[in-house]
Amino acid sequence: MTGQRPGRVGDSPIPGAGVYADDATAAISATGHGEDFLRSVFAKDLADRIRHLGLDAREALTTSLQHLHERIGGYGGAIAIDHAGRCAAGTTTPRMLHGWIEHGGPTRTGVEPPPVPPAP
Numbered sequence: 001m002t003g004q005r006p007g008r009v010g011d012s013p014i015p016g017a018g019v020y021a022d023d024a025t026a027a028i029s030a031t032g033h034g035e036d037f038l039r040s041v042f043a044k045d046l047a048d049r050i051r052h053l054g055l056d057a058r059e060a061l062t063t064s065l066q067h068l069h070e071r072i073g074g075y076g077g078a079i080a081i082d083h084a085g086r087c088a089a090g091t092t093t094p095r096m097l098h099g100w101i102e103h104g105g106p107t108r109t110g111v112e113p114p115p116v117p118p119a120p
Helices: 034-040 042-053 057-072
Strands: 019-021 026-032 076-082 087-091 098-101 107-110
Touching: 019 042, 026 034, 026 042, 034 042, 034 057, 034 076, 042 057, 042 076, 057 076, 057 087, 076 098, 087 098
Parallel strands: none
Antiparallel strands: 019 026, 026 076, 076 087, 098 107
């Protein structure tokens, strides 16, 4: 996020909230209003969706961001790489810088991943 005090780290780097990695599920890094990610245990929620529901990175990220947004109005985004090497980026904000190289293929970068669709 822009406009933060120099040196501010926030709550997002806390394991389970804004960062999580597990060989059986995914590697996840989130950014945004850290308190929202902390309250929802966002990164662990995303990993659990991969493990227990069999979702890939994109499906799990989309549903976790919807949950974050609907439950507490969470503001931010994340990038995830699942155990099969599939990558995804998503956000509840208008823009988020992101990039990856999937399976040694072409470099993918962007500023505006698809935002989370509104709840039906």
